[in-house]
Amino acid sequence: MLVVLNQLNRSKDSSNEVHYLELIPKKQILKLLVAALAQPAQYALALADDLNPVEETTPAKDMITLSEWLESKGLELERSEKHKLALLLSRLYKEKTGSTPRVITRPDSRGKWLKKANGFTQEETPILQEALNEVIPDWKSRSTLATPKRKNTKSKTTKATTTSKK
Numbered sequence: 001m002l003v004v005l006n007q008l009n010r011s012k013d014s015s016n017e018v019h020y021l022e023l024i025p026k027k028q029i030l031k032l033l034v035a036a037l038a039q040p041a042q043y044a045l046a047l048a049d050d051l052n053p054v055e056e057t058t059p060a061k062d063m064i065t066l067s068e069w070l071e072s073k074g075l076e077l078e079r080s081e082k083h084k085l086a087l088l089l090s091r092l093y094k095e096k097t098g099s100t101p102r103v104i105t106r107p108d109s110r111g112k113w114l115k116k117a118n119g120f121t122q123e124e125t126p127i128l129q130e131a132l133n134e135v136i137p138d139w140k141s142r143s144t145l146a147t148p149k150r151k152n153t154k155s156k157t158t159k160a161t162t163t164s165k166k
Contacts, residue, residue, distance in 0.1 A: 002098060005032055006044040020098055060104040063119030069128050075139060089131040090118065096127055 007017040021029050036043035066086055070077060077085065093101050104119035120128060132139055 002048045004046050004048045005036060006046065007032075008042050008044060010042075023094075023098070058121050060119060063102070063104055063121055064125070065104070065106065065117040065119055066128065067117065069120070069125065070132075073132075073139075075132075077136075081135065085131055085135045086118075088135055089128060092131050093118075093120075093124070093127050097124075 003021040005019040005021060007019065009016055019032055021032075024032075032043075036045060064072075066082075066089060070082075090101060101118035101120065103116050106115045106117060108114045
């Protein structure tokens with residue numbers, strides 16, 4: 001359940017402001033509550049259902065991660081671009097749904113379920129598209145955007161220990 005404070009605007013030119021109390025700092029919540037107590041006719045405090053109830057019913061295997069979605073588009077981003085895209089995507093998702101993306105697991109190269117990533121349903125892919133268009137506007141003209149991944153160049157060395165018996 002979300003706690004919502006609606007700030008009602010009486011003029012026809014402007015819309016109401018909606019404040020999700022779970023998403024704002026305590027100081028701002030206190031200021032809003034003081035204003036609501038001072039002018040109760042201009043504020044409405046209410047409980048709201050979660051904006052994304054589908055999240056709990058969608059199995060993780062039916063969700064797509066950002067990396068999988070980019071791969072399906074044939075895009076390979078540089079690490080910095082992918083990081084920028086992931087941060088923007090998280091922000092956009094939270095703005096549009098009021099919650100953070102669901103964390104799902106995927107198997108790593110050894111087949112163990114260790115990789116954790118944000119998962120998105122098919123209905124949420126327009127948010128992915130919007131974030132990609134904002135970070136890389138000309139993504140359609142690029143087939144691949146990154147250089148090949150570097151392999152781990154660190155060599156494993158072992159120390160040989162000798163013991164002397166006296």
